[in-house]
Amino acid sequence: MNFTYRFFYTLAKLILRGFYNYRVVGDTDQLKGQAGVLIVSNHESFLxxxxxxxxxxxxxxxxxxxxxxxxxxxxxxxxxxxxxPVDQDRPDMTSLKIVIRQLKAGDKILVFPEGSRTLDGDMLPGEPGVGLVVAKAGVPVLPVRIFGARKALPRGGALPQPSDITLVIGKLWHYDPANYSEYTGKDLYRRISQDLMAQVAELQA
Structure with missing residues (x-):
């Protein structure tokens, strides 16, 4: 880790463990030894x-x-x-190509397929861009789910609130084109993203 990343990494650990009873549960073996993994998560908060x-x-x-x-x-x-950097107002292929290239090079990349934070706690549909990355990169996908971050730091400018925060780790998922042979183009990418969000939704603390 570079110095700046390690500093904020350590600071985040101190805050989340000290104030929010942070814990990680589920298939935690998936956190080690994997290179070139796309991590997909629900999106509750800036945290x-x-x-x-x-x-x-x-x-x-x-x-x-x-x-x-x-x-x-x-x-x-x-x-x-x-x-x-991603242009959310006018998405283009530039950022997606960077993500695909870095995944193929062995990086771990976190994405939130919903694209924005939830207002009411319900998950939003996954954006097709994530499905495109999955189809083109050909790397494993790790679904995870966050509980408690929305209460801790709600969307809309509310002050932080006491909350327990839990991260649930799922199992690695591999894209198989044979399972999506009836879909093409944007329909394919949207379907992949929907399936990934369904896997995230199944995870329970």
Whole structure:
């Protein structure tokens, strides 16, 4: 880990364990020894990236809104934290190609297929871009689910609240084109993303 990543990694561990009774459950063997893995999670809060990130001993890579990189200091910080800029208003293939290339190179990348944080706790449909990455990268996918982060830091500017935060680890999933032979193009990518979100939804604390 680079110095900046390790600093925020350690700080996040102290905060989440000290104030939110953070714990990791499920198939925790999946947290070790895997290279080139796409991690897919539900999206409850701004706390979600560190909630998932500190479960791993290795660095993760993250997707972040492209506009956050425009400020010199903040943009440099996001890059040191392994963030990949994404234009959420006008998505293009540039960011997706970067994600695919880094996955094939052995990086672990965290994505939130819903694209935005939940307002009411219910999961949103997965965006087709994640399905495209899965189909093109050909790497294992690890579904995880976050519980408690929405209460801890709700969407809408509310102050942090006491909450227990749990991360549930699922089992590795491998994309098999034979199981999706009836789908093509965007329908294929959307279906893959829907299936991944269904796997996330099945995980229970």
């Amino acid at each position: 979600d990236p560190p909630v998932v990130g500190i479960a791993f001993d290795q660095e993760l890579h993250y997707l972040a809104r492209k506009s956050l990189f425009s400020a010199p200091v903040l943009g440099s910080l996001y890059r040191l934290l392994n963030s990949i």
